[in-house]
Amino acid sequence: MxxxxxxxxxxxxxxxxxxxxxxxxxxxxAFVTRAGALNGTLNAFITITAEHARTRAREVDAEIRGxxxxxxxxxxxxxxxxxxxxxxxxTTNGSKxxxxxxxxxxxxxxxxxxxxxxxxIGKLNLREFATGSGVLSGFGTVHNPWAVGYSPAGSSSGxxxxxxxxxxxxxxxxxxxxxIRGPAAVCGIVGLKPTYGRVSLYGVTTxxxxxxxxxxxxxxxxxxxxxxxxxxxxxxxxxGSAPExxxxxxxxxxxxxxxxxIGLPRRHFTExxxxxxxxxxxxxxxxxxxxxxxxxxxxxxxxDLAPPAGGLIAMAEAAAFHEKRLHDSxxxxxxxxxxxxxxxxFYPAIDYIKAQRLRTILQNEVTHAFASCDxxxxxxxxxxxxxxxxxxxxxxxxxxxxEPAASRASNSYIANMTGVPALVLPCGFSSAAPALPIAMQxxxxxxxxxxxxxxxxxxxxxxxWHKRYPPIGEAGAR
Amino acid sequence: MEPTRxxxxxxxxxxxxxxxxxAQQSKRAIGTDDLKGALTIQGRALPADDIEVIRRALQLSLxxxxxxxxxxxxxxxxxxxxxxxxxx
Numbered sequence: 001m002x003x004x005x006x007x008x009x010x011x012x013x014x015x016x017x018x019x020x021x022x023x024x025x026x027x028x029x030a031f032v033t034r035a036g037a038l039n040g041t042l043n044a045f046i047t048i049t050a051e052h053a054r055t056r057a058r059e060v061d062a063e064i065r066g067x068x069x070x071x072x073x074x075x076x077x078x079x080x081x082x083x084x085x086x087x088x089x090x091t092t093n094g095s096k097x098x099x100x101x102x103x104x105x106x107x108x109x110x111x112x113x114x115x116x117x118x119x120x121i122g123k124l125n126l127r128e129f130a131t132g133s134g135v136l137s138g139f140g141t142v143h144n145p146w147a148v149g150y151s152p153a154g155s156s157s158g159x160x161x162x163x164x165x166x167x168x169x170x171x172x173x174x175x176x177x178x179x180i181r182g183p184a185a186v187c188g189i190v191g192l193k194p195t196y197g198r199v200s201l202y203g204v205t206t207x208x209x210x211x212x213x214x215x216x217x218x219x220x221x222x223x224x225x226x227x228x229x230x231x232x233x234x235x236x237x238x239x240g241s242a243p244e245x246x247x248x249x250x251x252x253x254x255x256x257x258x259x260x261x262i263g264l265p266r267r268h269f270t271e272x273x274x275x276x277x278x279x280x281x282x283x284x285x286x287x288x289x290x291x292x293x294x295x296x297x298x299x300x301x302x303x304d305l306a307p308p309a310g311g312l313i314a315m316a317e318a319a320a321f322h323e324k325r326l327h328d329s330x331x332x333x334x335x336x337x338x339x340x341x342x343x344x345x346f347y348p349a350i351d352y353i354k355a356q357r358l359r360t361i362l363q364n365e366v367t368h369a370f371a372s373c374d375x376x377x378x379x380x381x382x383x384x385x386x387x388x389x390x391x392x393x394x395x396x397x398x399x400x401x402x403e404p405a406a407s408r409a410s411n412s413y414i415a416n417m418t419g420v421p422a423l424v425l426p427c428g429f430s431s432a433a434p435a436l437p438i439a440m441q442x443x444x445x446x447x448x449x450x451x452x453x454x455x456x457x458x459x460x461x462x463x464x465w466h467k468r469y470p471p472i473g474e475a476g477a478r
Numbered sequence: 479m480e481p482t483r484x485x486x487x488x489x490x491x492x493x494x495x496x497x498x499x500x501a502q503q504s505k506r507a508i509g510t511d512d513l514k515g516a517l518t519i520q521g522r523a524l525p526a527d528d529i530e531v532i533r534r535a536l537q538l539s540l541x542x543x544x545x546x547x548x549x550x551x552x553x554x555x556x557x558x559x560x561x562x563x564x565x566x
Contacts, residue, residue, distance in 0.1 A: 311542070312546075339532060346536050351547065
């Protein structure tokens with residue numbers, strides 16, 4: 001029974017809980033047990049809040065028995081990247097610097113999930129302070145469930161690994177240059193970086209004020225829509241949150257692709273892609289055409305400048321945010337993270353401003369591209385998941401060498417730089433052993449998450465990549 | 479008249495050489511003394527071995543960023559940072 005439950009997505013679990021075929025307690029227990037059993041191998045969780053979750057499950061079950069049903073997330077377990085403040089529950093930021101921090105406030109995202117009846121089962125491991133696509137954490141390295149010893153990418157490493165390994169049906173990640181989408185891609189799950197401002201960042205530890213986003217990481221596009229429905233919307237506590245009304249995302253699901261135009265950038269995004277990635281991506285495009293979409297060529301001329309400019313902005317803002325911590329307790333930072341933050345202290349202000357001016361250019365170019373298409377498709381990541389580096393390399397190497405696939409951000413930063421939403425979903429596996437996930441990425445117009453859900457859901461209805469499970473744990477054995 | 483950097487890049491592109499390759503050939507060396515001077519301005523100090531590691535890291539970062547520095551941007555383009563004064 002427990003093995004069957006952990007294989008179900010949130011929408012399916014919600015239906016079972018609502019009809020009282022299973023209780024929230026049964027579902028929570030199944031995921032907490034599995035998370036505990038696999039965490040010694042994967043290290044996806046920093047904290048498993050088992051007792052808190054059981055208490056909460058009892059409460060939400062009692063509500064259902066009493067006739068109060070909060071909605072489709074009522075009773076569903078979730079886990080949050082450990083940069084989301086949770087009142088009374090340790091929030092480490094993946095760093096020894098804040099290893100003992102117990103917030104006295106709740107992030108808006110977790111508050112909204114809790115208000116919807118969802119049950120927090122734990123806090124997830126990450127690259128320290130979410131400072132990049134590597135996996136260095138103050139709480140040990142996360143492994144990719146598809147191949148232990150391989151990178152799950154970062155910084156939302158635990159969020160990606162936990163969903164892939166079915167340790168949690170829903171997780172939250174954050175994304176400053178691809179930190180939701182990288183782990184989603186290499187762990188074979190769905191990751192959504194929403195439009196800038198769509199989801200409140202109140203109570204989310206800052207990396208970069210102008211590039212940070214938070215969003216769902218799930219097994220299916222349907223679940224991502226479900227989760228976004230709950231966490232999005234204006235928040236007076238976050239001045240950067242947007243006042244745009246939140247549509248009913250479920251409406252977009254099932255609308256089909258007939259007549260839609262999928263933009264294919266004519267340069268930059270597929271250059272240097274691994275042959276397996278190229279083949280899987282081309283196969284995905286053909287399928288979208290078979291489903292009724294039309295592929296058209298678009299151009300974002302300066303897209304190749306997004307990663308270096310975005311990286312400079314992100315780390316300059318991060319260095320400013322962490323200045324006091326870096327001064328007061330430098331020895332508590334991972335050496336490589338500390339070096340990256342210290343390095344950013346020397347970025348000239350004029351470079352930072354130029355990078356921000358480039359954002360204006362990129363916004364105009366992306367807007368122009370969307371004049372001739374409804375969504376843009378690119379490979380999520382041009383390479384394949386890499387083997388984990390040994391942590392001891394950090395001190396002897398220069399920053400970014402813990403990211404053997406430095407190009408991981410190459411197809412991601414453009415969405416952070418322009419604020420447009422981006423959805424990653426699996427579209428294949430590598431040909432050589434171990435078989436590792438390959439994903440495509442869809443960009444949408446600002447606040448047009450419904451279009452991404454529409455395309456992504458149609459694709460998943462016609463494929464089974466998202467229904468495959470990594471060969472880890474008893475439920476995942478193939 | 480010597481060719482401009484833009485003309486050189488266009489020429490290299492025409493020859494099939496990438497801007498990345500060109501940027502790697504045009505590194506401007508950053509010395510440890512440069513960092514020490516900047517630290518003085520910042521009112522900070524760092525151990526010598528830190529400075530060397532950071533020097534190499536900074537060199538890499540700014541080499542990557544060189545392509546953005548090389549971009550000519552029209553005066554009308556403002557940074558994508560907006561100040562929105564609000565009444566409380």
